[in-house]
Amino acid sequence: MTAVPATPLLDNVTTPDDLRKLERAQLRQLADELRAEMISAVGQTGGHLGSGLGVVELTTAIHYVFDTPTDRLVWDVGHQAYPHKILTGRRDRIRTLRQPGGLSGFTKRSESEYDPFGTAHSSTSISAALGFAIANKLSGRPGKGIAVIGDGAMSAGMAYEAMNNAEAAGNRLIVILNDNDMSIAPPVGGLSSYLARLVSSGQFLGLRELAKRFARKLPRPLHNAARKTDEFARGMAMGGTLFEELGFYYVGPIDGHDLDALIPVLENVRDAAEGPCLIHVVTQKGKGYGPAEQSADKYHGVQKFNVVTGEQAKSASGPPSYQNVFGETLAKLAETDATICAITAAMPSGTGVDKFAKAHPDRAFDVGIAEQHAVTFAAGLAAEGMRPFCAIYSTFLQRAFDQVVHDVAIQNLPVRFAIDRAGLVGADGATHAGSFDVTYLATLPNFVVMAAADEAELVHMTYTAACHDSGPIAFRYPRGSGVGVDMPETPQLLEIGKGRIVREGSKVAILSLGTRLAEALKAADQLEAKGLSTTVADMRFAKPLDEDLIRKLAASHEVLVTIEEGSIGGLGAHVLTLASDEGLTDAGLKIRTMRLPDMFQDQNAPEKQYEEAGLNAPDIVDTVLKALRHNSAGVEEARA
Numbered sequence: 001m002t003a004v005p006a007t008p009l010l011d012n013v014t015t016p017d018d019l020r021k022l023e024r025a026q027l028r029q030l031a032d033e034l035r036a037e038m039i040s041a042v043g044q045t046g047g048h049l050g051s052g053l054g055v056v057e058l059t060t061a062i063h064y065v066f067d068t069p070t071d072r073l074v075w076d077v078g079h080q081a082y083p084h085k086i087l088t089g090r091r092d093r094i095r096t097l098r099q100p101g102g103l104s105g106f107t108k109r110s111e112s113e114y115d116p117f118g119t120a121h122s123s124t125s126i127s128a129a130l131g132f133a134i135a136n137k138l139s140g141r142p143g144k145g146i147a148v149i150g151d152g153a154m155s156a157g158m159a160y161e162a163m164n165n166a167e168a169a170g171n172r173l174i175v176i177l178n179d180n181d182m183s184i185a186p187p188v189g190g191l192s193s194y195l196a197r198l199v200s201s202g203q204f205l206g207l208r209e210l211a212k213r214f215a216r217k218l219p220r221p222l223h224n225a226a227r228k229t230d231e232f233a234r235g236m237a238m239g240g241t242l243f244e245e246l247g248f249y250y251v252g253p254i255d256g257h258d259l260d261a262l263i264p265v266l267e268n269v270r271d272a273a274e275g276p277c278l279i280h281v282v283t284q285k286g287k288g289y290g291p292a293e294q295s296a297d298k299y300h301g302v303q304k305f306n307v308v309t310g311e312q313a314k315s316a317s318g319p320p321s322y323q324n325v326f327g328e329t330l331a332k333l334a335e336t337d338a339t340i341c342a343i344t345a346a347m348p349s350g351t352g353v354d355k356f357a358k359a360h361p362d363r364a365f366d367v368g369i370a371e372q373h374a375v376t377f378a379a380g381l382a383a384e385g386m387r388p389f390c391a392i393y394s395t396f397l398q399r400a401f402d403q404v405v406h407d408v409a410i411q412n413l414p415v416r417f418a419i420d421r422a423g424l425v426g427a428d429g430a431t432h433a434g435s436f437d438v439t440y441l442a443t444l445p446n447f448v449v450m451a452a453a454d455e456a457e458l459v460h461m462t463y464t465a466a467c468h469d470s471g472p473i474a475f476r477y478p479r480g481s482g483v484g485v486d487m488p489e490t491p492q493l494l495e496i497g498k499g500r501i502v503r504e505g506s507k508v509a510i511l512s513l514g515t516r517l518a519e520a521l522k523a524a525d526q527l528e529a530k531g532l533s534t535t536v537a538d539m540r541f542a543k544p545l546d547e548d549l550i551r552k553l554a555a556s557h558e559v560l561v562t563i564e565e566g567s568i569g570g571l572g573a574h575v576l577t578l579a580s581d582e583g584l585t586d587a588g589l590k591i592r593t594m595r596l597p598d599m600f601q602d603q604n605a606p607e608k609q610y611e612e613a614g615l616n617a618p619d620i621v622d623t624v625l626k627a628l629r630h631n632s633a634g635v636e637e638a639r640a
């Protein structure tokens, strides 16, 4: 007899209201369909896969039990929210994930009422959910705050700051700790070991033991429910002293793929908890998709892939990535310098620190998602004579700004900042763009701020930073591959605060900071073709500024254009300040600054984003022509 295929359920579930109409017994099938749909969609778009696969059952159970969107559900980081998007009215657009004009790869308020809070940087969910819970409590509106936070995200101080403050929310705050024993890399540190101990010691308590423990810790209705619900006993225990000390009822660990265990627990917490509750759910990253389950990183982030084989689209082989150039250069330098250390905040492979760690495991530190700690830890190392390199993405370093100012800059400590993902980053969109680091670092006394124009320059800057013991120094470089320049045999020590002339001309000077240099050179060719002789300088330093070079170019050119992959407040602002302080424009020099626009740019290919930002060669040509009041053929317009 052939089995009759089950009628698909997901096709009839557009929103959680539809989901809640299903029988509980149907949820297993729905979850399976949801998982298959997610795999199929991410196979086409690429993106975050493993985390979402791990929360398919949890997503189904939460929307089944809670009254979303009235109950405010906040997914920490938001990279695991693809199944949530499918169940909350966005299935029809799920194949536009991370594409231009498509769904965001994270949660986003403007996208859906089911996304009450935008996320992407980790460990914000408990604070935000607490805010929702208390606002609703104060205004007498229904609505709990539910935070779903991973064990990796739980390593950040902010999560504890929020929990420490949670009591005021009463039973309106629920934290679901999604423990898959993975961050992007394997999780690190004491908290991770603590959670592992809870999981290994807590499972499979008998019903009687469970009920006894519940009777002590949880309100009576929950206790009674526990007695009645057989499934409730399986895989569930009490423990979690740390969380209890912070004022939470700790429930768990629970098997997060077992809907029969999850649903009664969520219902009981919903109906009976008297204070903030933390439900510890154990899941498997990549669950239900063989290639993900078997891969070391559980397919945290993937390219488009073949769903049958799991094979990911290969990026064309080409120049090395900036992150690897950094990691390998630093590892090499550390062979002859025992003081060099490398620090990453949970991004060993993303930053290239994995390369360093392989060669020098004792001097590589993955501190977890803890950028603030990373910076002050580096400051301590530097104060004791070590040469620490803090390798942090531009966007994540924002979180540690006070540590950069107070612990590093004011004390003038030689912490080296390797700032990866500088500039626009593509599919991760506005939350991950590295737009502000030059602005927020080059404003600080004592700081040296460099930007690499290509991968060879990154080698020189890594070496220059290693040699710079007199204060803090930062160097920034973009996401992705280098431009294919010849790599130096030996690194060069750059003179601090000195740029270089890359091409000599006489009428127009383009001052470039970072990897727009290639566009500046293209623009110079086009200007030359219009009869406008063009100088191109790679400034290398936003701070200290190469003032002599600027004065010289200002005196010998008619137009001076600055260009950088950063917000207002960077190179352009510093050049304008010098020009105004010294009256460099008094004799008629025209200065124009080209920078990122005053807006948060959505996801797109980086080249497209730079096109939208107006920072490509044609934009440079345009800017110059406008400054000279030339039309596009290069002919001077008659003045009115």
Ligand SMILES: Cc1ncc(C[n+]2csc(CCOP(=O)(O)OP(=O)(O)O)c2C)c(N)n1
Pocket: 051, 077, 079, 080, 120, 121, 122, 149, 150, 151, 152, 153, 154, 180, 182, 183, 184, 285, 300, 345, 346, 347, 369, 371, 396, 399
């Ligand atoms: C402040 C900050 N630092 C780093 C990251 C990069 N990041 C994205 S997801 C992730 C790991 C999160 O681990 P976990 O919370 O356990 O979730 P999982 O991916 O395992 O589901 C990291 C480090 C980030 N989003 N925010």
